[in-house]
Amino acid sequence: MVPRSAVWRGLAVSIAGAVLISFETLLLRLVTADIWTIIWWRGVLLGATLLLVAVASTHSLRILRLRGGAEGLVVIAFAAAVFCFVSALLHTTVANTLVIGSAAPFAAALLSWIFLRERLPAATWIVSLVLVAGLFIIFYDSLRTDSLAGDLAALGYAFCLGAYFVALRRSRGEAFLTVIGYGGLLSAALAWPLASPLATSASDVIHLSILGILVVPLATLLLARGTEHLAAPDVTLIMMLDTLLGPLWVWLALGETPDRATFIGGALILATIVAHAYMTAARKPAGRDTIN
Incomplete structure (x- = not known):
């Protein structure tokens, strides 16, 4: 059994990580650069930051080595998820992107059933x-609007994220920061031929720097820390805060309001995910349940 104080620490850091990552969509909405430039800046800053943290925390350059095909698949799946996520945000609403993307755990379950x-x-x-x-x-309503392409990109994001989770289970736990860092750099390398990083405005650089150096790396570390004291389903449940808070920040700052179909479909999806995560957590004792 995990001490109650450790459980509370796990709750605190996990909630902090979920709240912090919920600002990612707002920061990306504030950026005016094209999709390729956004992916380049986000990937370079995120990758460099996480790799530096990985080396500093282990005091060894060996952590930068990838071992086995599973870790390579993690890098590729993460880079693909970045492309789909940013594409979705640029072509549909934040609410649609996050609600559809919240299907990732079930995409992972489906892929595990098919491939594993x-x-x-x-x-x-x-x-x-x-x-x-x-x-x-959600998709039926999108057929009458111009957001179908963005919704499809969000669905692609869910499946890429699911593939990332499946591959991550076959990789080393200590390589967590390394594979995400390389995933960020790979996304930047793929976007580089079409990106214009030197033409990025000062305000865009500021927003992207906050995102790539502070928000995403720190949220990643906090959520990883949460799994040291809580079972993985508990952390997954807490991460649903991102789906709820992300559209809220964009609505408060930019006035972007989700449509009725997103409210109805999103409520159904969120209620289902929360109920499933809660029942899963109730069946397992609180404890370390890391991905290996």
Whole structure:
């Protein structure tokens, strides 16, 4: 059993990480640069910051070595998820992006069943069907608007993130920061031929620097720290704060209001995810449940 004080520390750092990462969508909305330049700046700053933290925390350059195909897949999946995430934000609402992207845990479960032959409990299949119903509501409404491409990119983001989680389970736990750092650098390398980093405005550089050097790296560290004291389903439940707070910050700052279909489909998806995560956490004792 984990001491109650440790559980409270885990809750505190996990909530702090979820709240911090919820500002990512607002910062990206404030940037006026094109998608390739955004991905380049975000990838370079995030990658460099996390790799420096990885080396400083281990006092060894060996942590920068990738071992095995699983870690390579993590890097590729993370870079692909970045492309889909930024593309979705530029072509649909923040609410649609985050709500559709919240299907990532179930995309991971589906990919685990297909590629790893892992048996899934009946509850997971039921939850997945409800989730599909929520996504159908959102996509059906998008057919009448110009946000369909963005919604499809958000769905791609969910599946890339799911693939990232599946591959991460087969990688070393201590390589967590390294693989994400390389994923950021790979996304920047792929975007570089079409990016214009030197033409970026001063205000965009400030917003992207806050995002790539402070918000995403610190949120990543806080959420990783949370898994040292809480079971993974507990941290997943807390991370749902991002889906709720992200659109709130954008609405308060920029007046972007989700449409009715997103409210209905999003409420169905969020209620399903929260209920599933809560039941999963209730079945497991609090403790360290890291991905190895």
